[in-house]
Amino acid sequence: MQKIGFIGLGNLGFPIAANLLKAGHQLKVYNRTREKAKPLEKLGAILVDSPADAAEKGGIVCTLVSDDAAVREIANEQFLQALGQGGIHVSMSTISPDTANELASGHKQYGVHYVAAPVFARPEAAEAKVGNAVISGDAAPKERIRFLLEDGFAKNIFDVGPKAGSANVLKLIGNFMIASSMELMAESFVLAEKNGLDVKAAYEMLTTTLFTGPVFRNYGAMILNREFVGNPAFKASLGLKDIDLVLETARRSYTPMPMANLVHQRLLTVLSKGRRDADWVALATGAINDAGLK
Amino acid sequence: MQKIGFIGLGNLGFPIAANLLKAGHQLKVYNRTREKAKPLEKLGAILVDSPADAAEKGGIVCTLVSDDAAVREIANEQFLQALGQGGIHVSMSTISPDTANELASGHKQYGVHYVAAPVFARPEAAEAKVGNAVISGDAAPKERIRFLLEDGFAKNIFDVGPKAGSANVLKLIGNFMIASSMELMAESFVLAEKNGLDVKAAYEMLTTTLFTGPVFRNYGAMILNREFVGNPAFKASLGLKDIDLVLETARRSYTPMPMANLVHQRLLTVLSKGRRDADWVALATGAINDAGLK
Incomplete structure (x- = not known):
């Protein structure tokens, strides 16, 4: 059991968050449209009012949103300070590799690790945990978040090295x-x-x-x-x-x-x-x- | 054991003809460059001097040559008369569907069946008999030549109906x-x-x-x-x-x-x-x- 923040409850985010809750993890969830997060409360999720509120010092937050701009908006100074030294941002969105590389170096200034982990799965495959995960970033945080991919959606995890943008x-x-x-x-x-x-x-x-x-x-x-x-x-x-x-x-x-x-x-x-x-x-x-x- | 004619001993034709000989069939073989047919003599093949000589009345002849023009040249009047009533031309070349349809109706005038059976296999797969065959044409002759595809190169045979050009x-x-x-x-x-x-x-x-x-x-x-x-x-x-x-x-x-x-x-x-x-x-x-x- 781990405390995890989860931001973005769209077609893919919702079943993944639900899987994590079912696996017994504590989840603070945030979605721009709060309504979409509501059904997760029954599974034990705590709804929060901002991306930064989903974060704990040294903890893990997943983001799974629609585009580069949305990830940049979430990963602002407030958010990174809330995650703080040793925290990990697991970025699951399909975004530009260049944006991933930029974000990774920006995160470092706050002591936050950036792990790229885009989801290879349609929603039904994610729900059934038969999706594929591809990860890139620093070795230690990648190791620390594997459980989350397995519990959330992935049958297989492919590690494509240290450069943040590679998975993207x-x-x-x-x-x-x-x-x-x-x-x-x-x-x-x-x-x-x-x-x-x-x-x-x-x-x-x-x-x-x-x-x-x-x-x-x-x-x-x-x-x-x-x-x-x-x-x-x-x-x-x-x-x-x-x-x-x-x-x-x-x-x-x-x-x-x-x-x-x-x-x-x-x-x-x-x-x-x-x-x-x-x-x-x-x-x-x-x-x-x-x-x-x- | 069947008597079969085989015309065209290129990269694919050679291993298929060799497989048929190894399976115990009698083969009359013809190749424009006679040299290429020579090694098959050791396996029992009879080398003949013209496409028509590879045919017997009511028998089966396979052709596997490089293009539409080559098939048309082989399937001339002399050849079709030699095959005659009830004979089957198994046309394995990759040719135009329109050519296949034309040839099929031309063959009918001599009582010869035309079966399209293009080879889905690289030479090594044909040799190992793990290729795929796709066949089209009339039902009875298709049934009669299945053994030849299985003994020659095919692990699977897919029948795509009566229209000659469909397999192509x-x-x-x-x-x-x-x-x-x-x-x-x-x-x-x-x-x-x-x-x-x-x-x-x-x-x-x-x-x-x-x-x-x-x-x-x-x-x-x-x-x-x-x-x-x-x-x-x-x-x-x-x-x-x-x-x-x-x-x-x-x-x-x-x-x-x-x-x-x-x-x-x-x-x-x-x-x-x-x-x-x-x-x-x-x-x-x-x-x-x-x-x-x-």
């Missing part, structure tokens, strides 16, 4: 690869359909032989069944934000990525059509619509 | 998906390298969680280790031919495929640099060179 680079790559995989499946399935090949048979063959990973299996089924809107597990607007970060990171490091440009355009198109209820797999509608289908 | 559409989609996967890994690994993330750690994480299929595992390792040239299992020039067919099929069916255009350009670039000894995974050098690496 890997998270961005992962999401870029997922988005690109959706596009290549979409183009493939459309070509199949327009040439009289049974698309379901093609999906079955490909995802049981060459492309057996969960990305192809799960998103492939969603594309096959045209499950694009309704109750998005990962919104197109969030996907777009992640590919924004990929291109921004590519831009700063002079890395031409034509495929990233393509999926970026696809996500822009989803949002240009006002589909705010779309899952990011709706990027597949680009290839489908271009081909005159549906 | 799936083969093209499969190769397009492989080529695109190489590109997305190349862009990802380059972004990792330029941002200080250990690329090997990224590869391990991604290919043991989200992207577990053999395409990511095997080609990913080749990209990681820069294994682009030397002894290509599948030449860049053949990969280019396959993506040509993808774009041609997309063109005829009005299917815009921007990702296919991208990998096509990548393969053209490999060949523009005169790398005739390059494996098609060398398409990854596009992203690597663009980023100023190596």
Whole structure:
């Protein structure tokens, strides 16, 4: 049992916080919209009124919020002083590697450790604790927070070294690869359909032989069944934000990525059509619509 | 034991023919360059002097050659008459679905069945009989030639229906998906390298969680280790031919495929640099060179 602060109770944050409570940890939780935190009280969570109130001297606080600006706003002077010497900020959001590196060095001035631990999991996988965690930062704090990843959402933990931003680079790559995989499946399935090949048979063959990973299996089924809107597990607007970060990171490091440009355009198109209820797999509608289908 | 004709003893044809001989079948083999067929004599093959000589009335002949033109040249009147009523042409080459459909109806005039059975396997997988076969065509001849796929190279056989070209559409989609996967890994690994993330750690994480299929595992390792040239299992020039067919099929069916255009350009670039000894995974050098690496 450990005392933990948890900030950000969105689609992912909520099930992770709930898991930590169920595992017996004491949680102080903070969410900008207080309503969303309410149901956790039944599990024993203490609701607090500011990010700094979630922190204890030398303790651990997790943040899981929507973007770079939100993390920067939380990790202000007040917050860092509250965490203080030996405290650890476990930053689970998908943010820019550069922001992570900056925050890490800013935290050091207050004696606070910054551990990057972006979440590789859709909400249902996090809830079932079969997600993947990737961590980067200093060795001792990484060791100290492992229990939290295991109790919160992760089946596997991958340590990618001391540089704070490394885990974020890997998270961005992962999401870029997922988005690109959706596009290549979409183009493939459309070509199949327009040439009289049974698309379901093609999906079955490909995802049981060459492309057996969960990305192809799960998103492939969603594309096959045209499950694009309704109750998005990962919104197109969030996907777009992640590919924004990929291109921004590519831009700063002079890395031409034509495929990233393509999926970026696809996500822009989803949002240009006002589909705010779309899952990011709706990027597949680009290839489908271009081909005159549906 | 069956009498079979086998035409085309390239990188894939040779190990498949050898497997059929080892399984106890009688094989008449033909190859344009007779020298390449010679070693099969030791295994009991009978070398013949023309494609038609490989055929027997009502028998089975496999062809596995480099392109549409080569299949058309083989399947001439003389050949079809030699195969005759009830004969089966098992067409294993990666060719255009339209060509397959045309050939199938042309064969019918001679009473010959056309079964499309493109090979999903690199040569070493074919040799080890762990490849995948996809078949399309009429039901009875498909049933009659299953043994040949199992004895020749295939662990799994996927039947995609009666339309001759369907198996070819799936083969093209499969190769397009492989080529695109190489590109997305190349862009990802380059972004990792330029941002200080250990690329090997990224590869391990991604290919043991989200992207577990053999395409990511095997080609990913080749990209990681820069294994682009030397002894290509599948030449860049053949990969280019396959993506040509993808774009041609997309063109005829009005299917815009921007990702296919991208990998096509990548393969053209490999060949523009005169790398005739390059494996098609060398398409990854596009992203690597663009980023100023190596």
